[in-house]
Amino acid sequence: MVDFAFKCTVKEPQGSTFIVFLGLLKEGLLERVCFTLFFVFRDPHIQPFGRKASKIDSLRSKVELLKLPLTLSSKSISERKTRLGGATERSRGGAGAHKPRPPAPDMDNESQYSGYSYKSSHSRSSRKHRDRRDRHRSKSRDSSSRADKSVTIQAPGEPLLDAESTRGDDRDDNWGETTTVVTGTSEHSVSNEDLTRASKELEDSSPLECRRFAGPVLSGVLGLFALLTPLAFLLLPQLLWRDSLEPCGTPCEGLYVSLAFKLLVLLISSWALFLRPPRATLPRFFVFRCLLMALVFLFVASYWLFYGVRVLEPRERDYRGIVGYAVSLVDALLFIQYLALVLLEVRHLRPAFCLKVVRTTDGASRFYSVGHLSIQRAAVWVLDHYYTDFPVYNPALLNLPKSILSKKMSGFKVYSLGEENSTNNSTGQSRAMIAAAARRRDNSHNEYYYEEAEMDRRVRKRKARLVVAVEEAFTHIKRLQDDEAASSPKHPREVMDPREAAQAIFAPMARAMQKYLRTTRQQPYHSMESIIAHLQFCITHNMTPKAFLERYLAPGPTMQYQRENGSRGRQWTLVSEEPVTSALRQGLVFSLRRLDFALVVTVTPLPFLNLGEEFIDPKSHKFVMRLQSETSV
Amino acid sequence: MSFIPGHPVTAVVQRIEIHKLRDGDNLILGFSIGGGIDQDPSQNPFSEDKTDKGIYVTRVSKGGPAEVAGLRMGDKIMQVNGWDMTMVTHDQARKKLTKKNEDVVRLLVTRKSLENAVRQSMMQH
Numbered sequence: 001m002v003d004f005a006f007k008c009t010v011k012e013p014q015g016s017t018f019i020v021f022l023g024l025l026k027e028g029l030l031e032r033v034c035f036t037l038f039f040v041f042r043d044p045h046i047q048p049f050g051r052k053a054s055k056i057d058s059l060r061s062k063v064e065l066l067k068l069p070l071t072l073s074s075k076s077i078s079e080r081k082t083r084l085g086g087a088t089e090r091s092r093g094g095a096g097a098h099k100p101r102p103p104a105p106d107m108d109n110e111s112q113y114s115g116y117s118y119k120s121s122h123s124r125s126s127r128k129h130r131d132r133r134d135r136h137r138s139k140s141r142d143s144s145s146r147a148d149k150s151v152t153i154q155a156p157g158e159p160l161l162d163a164e165s166t167r168g169d170d171r172d173d174n175w176g177e178t179t180t181v182v183t184g185t186s187e188h189s190v191s192n193e194d195l196t197r198a199s200k201e202l203e204d205s206s207p208l209e210c211r212r213f214a215g216p217v218l219s220g221v222l223g224l225f226a227l228l229t230p231l232a233f234l235l236l237p238q239l240l241w242r243d244s245l246e247p248c249g250t251p252c253e254g255l256y257v258s259l260a261f262k263l264l265v266l267l268i269s270s271w272a273l274f275l276r277p278p279r280a281t282l283p284r285f286f287v288f289r290c291l292l293m294a295l296v297f298l299f300v301a302s303y304w305l306f307y308g309v310r311v312l313e314p315r316e317r318d319y320r321g322i323v324g325y326a327v328s329l330v331d332a333l334l335f336i337q338y339l340a341l342v343l344l345e346v347r348h349l350r351p352a353f354c355l356k357v358v359r360t361t362d363g364a365s366r367f368y369s370v371g372h373l374s375i376q377r378a379a380v381w382v383l384d385h386y387y388t389d390f391p392v393y394n395p396a397l398l399n400l401p402k403s404i405l406s407k408k409m410s411g412f413k414v415y416s417l418g419e420e421n422s423t424n425n426s427t428g429q430s431r432a433m434i435a436a437a438a439r440r441r442d443n444s445h446n447e448y449y450y451e452e453a454e455m456d457r458r459v460r461k462r463k464a465r466l467v468v469a470v471e472e473a474f475t476h477i478k479r480l481q482d483d484e485a486a487s488s489p490k491h492p493r494e495v496m497d498p499r500e501a502a503q504a505i506f507a508p509m510a511r512a513m514q515k516y517l518r519t520t521r522q523q524p525y526h527s528m529e530s531i532i533a534h535l536q537f538c539i540t541h542n543m544t545p546k547a548f549l550e551r552y553l554a555p556g557p558t559m560q561y562q563r564e565n566g567s568r569g570r571q572w573t574l575v576s577e578e579p580v581t582s583a584l585r586q587g588l589v590f591s592l593r594r595l596d597f598a599l600v601v602t603v604t605p606l607p608f609l610n611l612g613e614e615f616i617d618p619k620s621h622k623f624v625m626r627l628q629s630e631t632s633v
Numbered sequence: 634m635s636f637i638p639g640h641p642v643t644a645v646v647q648r649i650e651i652h653k654l655r656d657g658d659n660l661i662l663g664f665s666i667g668g669g670i671d672q673d674p675s676q677n678p679f680s681e682d683k684t685d686k687g688i689y690v691t692r693v694s695k696g697g698p699a700e701v702a703g704l705r706m707g708d709k710i711m712q713v714n715g716w717d718m719t720m721v722t723h724d725q726a727r728k729k730l731t732k733k734n735e736d737v738v739r740l741l742v743t744r745k746s747l748e749n750a751v752r753q754s755m756m757q758h
Contacts, residue, residue, distance in 0.1 A: 630665050
């Protein structure tokens, strides 16, 4: 049982028999009953389900991720700025419905956030532990311990907009004027810097955290209500017309016990399965969750309806029937939970599709097997695995050296001397240029090869120096055993703690480390402080120099580089041509975009396997020697 | 020396008559054979067709009766005293050659050079 401390106004039970009656149930339910009665009547306004689902703008909603991977070189920041600037300029000129990059101020002006965010949790009864916990931990809780991700959707080609909207600046102009981002920027005319700053601030601002938990709170309320309904069914007759109830003996007691245990099972399994902090906020409804929540709501509402009509009004005297009624509700809730288990957890476990995920900037790719999921859930799944599988994105490693590329720039220049019909000539000219360029002897591959060989050699040389320096540095310290402390009078050795030891041996290897990191372009990821911290960690755990170096010799997964103070989520944009609640099927392609790069995901179904059988008799394994005899006669 | 299963084999053969040499209790012929239908034909260094399971002369001892009679290394033995040697096991071939009550064995052997010689002589005409 989860313990929770909370304040509630406990309504004094009417008479001591109330306590006796509840003595059969588990401890703690008493407070919960009262709290529910208090809380249910103060139920916050539940928002309707599909209030804004049909708006065109509903295709965009921002999702936030906690735990930012480090791709913060200055280049990426400047790229981000230019992109934001470009985006706003384009939106000023009118960008059309398929603006690929969502500027942050745009997102926060959209109002359907609150409509969407409650569905971010699993739908199930008994959310009460979550909202209790939410209430009593601080809002600025340890959210760095989880990695939340949120996914934004942008659908470039909605069927609602016709094809004309994709071309023509005049049309785009009109469209652009009505977006909030344009009005925002044109009124205040902020510069690019301000935009960047504003977007960062908006990402860090706190209201989003509340929005993220509004969903689970709502489903928690529903679950709590559903769970306490049977108890209410049992209690209300006792409270209201206790005297005229028929006494019911042993069968009722049996039903009480079974009711108690079923409630306990429901509680524990809901806690185990569904009470998890949401790791992602999805752009659209999670269909199964909404379905289940609606189902639970309908069930409980209809039971209450019947209860009110058949029991409360005529003051039904057959108490055993009432108890049986409550038990049947609990049975139905158990079955709904079974359904939820199957729909939410089990169905997507059996692999059915193979997803190929390719990063657009450097081609790093992976293959994953998933089950039957919707596109948004598959996106969350892919991102989960992205953070641990993919090597970190290093923008500095992308381009060919300038010396190689510049040779290609000097091609043929073609001047058209007064020709008016340009179309034919331009294609002819370009073709001529391409043909001429192909015929020209091009040595840039040669240079690329040698440049790469040189680079490899350089990296290996630096690596060798680094390894030697680290090995030597590690020989300077050794762990002090307990029995060696007695030998101190002869050789007074200074006893250090790990941090000081790390600082002491860092000096000889610092230069080699710095040069190596610079050669492999990793220096933005490792500050001196982080290196010393890692060194301290390795020393504490008796690691060898090689174990210390494994962090620097190969680019690790992105999770390794996340900052501890990244409390905001990572923002990814899901770009898809299909509505994101549709299920995965063959040939589907969607992409997950960040500011600097994108992940393109292709879906192929796993092949159907025709497994045949062949029986081989173990006695049928016989062999003969190949003979080459030569006989002399 | 082509070999098509089920068809009669045609080859240019040479008759060789070997008189066995008595060496103590044994009658020796002075050559060694290899091959047979129970052997692995792909390891035969003398055959043209590596599926040929016939009996081949693998070694001829110097100055022995076989060399004197004109047997050469690499010859394929087609018949021994009228007994067919193209479809026999190794042991059956050995037995046919080393019968104790025979002093003389008359072999029909074939080799590539025979065919070439015949072809050349035919071409000259």
